[in-house]
Every structure is written in C-alpha cells, then in structure tokens.
Amino acid sequence: MDTIERLTSLFERFPGIGPRQAGRFVQFLLRSSPSMRRELIEAVQRLGSAVHQCPECMRFHAGEEKICSICVSDERGKEFLMIVASDADLQALERSGTYHGLYFVLGGTISLANEKSANLRIPQLLALISSRKELEEVVLAFPANPEGDATAARLKNEMSDFVNRSSLRITTLGRGLSTGSELEYADPETIKNALESRK
Numbered sequence: 598m599d600t601i602e603r604l605t606s607l608f609e610r611f612p613g614i615g616p617r618q619a620g621r622f623v624q625f626l627l628r629s630s631p632s633m634r635r636e637l638i639e640a641v642q643r644l645g646s647a648v649h650q651c652p653e654c655m656r657f658h659a660g661e662e663k664i665c666s667i668c669v670s671d672e673r674g675k676e677f678l679m680i681v682a683s684d685a686d687l688q689a690l691e692r693s694g695t696y697h698g699l700y701f702v703l704g705g706t707i708s709l710a711n712e713k714s715a716n717l718r719i720p721q722l723l724a725l726i727s728s729r730k731e732l733e734e735v736v737l738a739f740p741a742n743p744e745g746d747a748t749a750a751r752l753k754n755e756m757s758d759f760v761n762r763s764s765l766r767i768t769t770l771g772r773g774l775s776t777g778s779e780l781e782y783a784d785p786e787t788i789k790n791a792l793e794s795r796k
C-alpha cells in the first residue's frame with residue numbers, strides 16, 4: 598500500500614466516510630501547506646496527551662483537573678443525573694442550554710444484533726448512583742430507536758434496587774424527538790421540549 602492509499606484507508610475508518618470522501622481528504626491535504634499539515638498532526642497528537650476521561654461522568658475533556666468542569670461546577674443541580682449514550686449527545690444537550698444537572702456517559706447503547714452490553718459502563722453508573730446521596734432524579738436520554746429503548750429497559754432493571762430503597766425517580770426524555778432521530782442532531786428547541794415532557 599502506498600502513502601496515498603494508506604492515508605485514504607485511515608480516513609475511511611471515520612464514521613460516515615466512504616472511499617470517495619476519504620480520497621478527497623487526501624487530495625485536500627496534498628494541496629495544503631506544510632504548516633496546515635503540521636497543525637493537524639499536532640492536534641491529533643494532543644488528543645492522546647491532553648485529553649482525559651472524567652472519573653465521575655466518564656466524558657472526555659481537555660481540562661487541567663482530573664474531574665471535568667461540569668462535575669465540579671457549583672451551578673449544576675446535584676439532584677439530577679442525566680444518562681446519555683455518547684459524548685456527542687452530552688455536547689448537544691449542553692449546546693441547547695436547557696439542562697443544568699449532572700451527566701453520566703454510558704458509552705453506547707445495547708446492540709440488538711448481538712445483545713452486547715459488556716462495553717457499557719453500567720457498574721460505574723451503579724457505583725456513582727450509590728455514592729450520590731443528593732440524587733433525586735435519573736433522566737434517561739437515549740436515542741429514540743429500539744437500541745435506545747432496550748438500553749433504557751436494562752438500566753431501569755439495574756437501578757430498581759435504588760428506586761425501591763430511596764425516593765429516586767427514573768424518567769425518560771419525551772419523544773418530541775422524532776423516531777430514530779438522535780440527540781446529537783436535534784435542535785435546541787426540540788431538546789427543550791423533550792426535557793420538559795419527560796416522564
């Protein structure tokens with residue numbers, strides 16, 4: 598494999614990128630200045646050295662501290678914990694500016710094809726819930742599709758002990774989000790409606 602083919606095949610691994618788009622990226626880089634290419638290389642390298650995972654919400658962040666800025670903020674309501682599938686969903690909710698509680702990033706949804714859930718951070722979630730005495734409501738914010746529904750059902754089951762022992766409420770985002778649409782691509786108004794109509 599020559600240099601062009603190798604870089605093309607690397608870009609093809611990106612989500613949503615096919616061979617033609619990957620080829621266009623390589624052509625773009627060939628026409629770019631050496632300083633632009635260097636900037637790209639450095640930015641990718643810094644992902645490995647300057648970004649780390651928050652031990653509380655599990656999201657990736659580039660903050661100086663171990664715990665991320667959302668988890669340490671005094672302005673966030675500690676009585677709410679929203680569980681999202683991915684960092685991208687968390688970012689969409691933050692952009693909407695409508696939610697002011699804390700988060701937990703589960704790391705995906707249950708795959709219905711093989712029922713795999715081993716990579717989901719369910720043990721970490723249960724540990725976090727048991728350590729948060731102020732917690733009153735857990736909001737499940739998964740994509741409106743069969744995988745999202747299966748994940749919500751599984752978590753409700755896993756958290757049933759906490760619900761029985763305390764006054765913890767579990768709610769689900771309202772389906773103002775059209776079927777199959779993902780939080781990541783929802784506009785702020787839709788997210789606000791989904792949050793207000795949670796049940």
Ligand SMILES: [Zn+2]
Nearest residue numbers: 651654665668
């Ligand atoms: Zn955090």
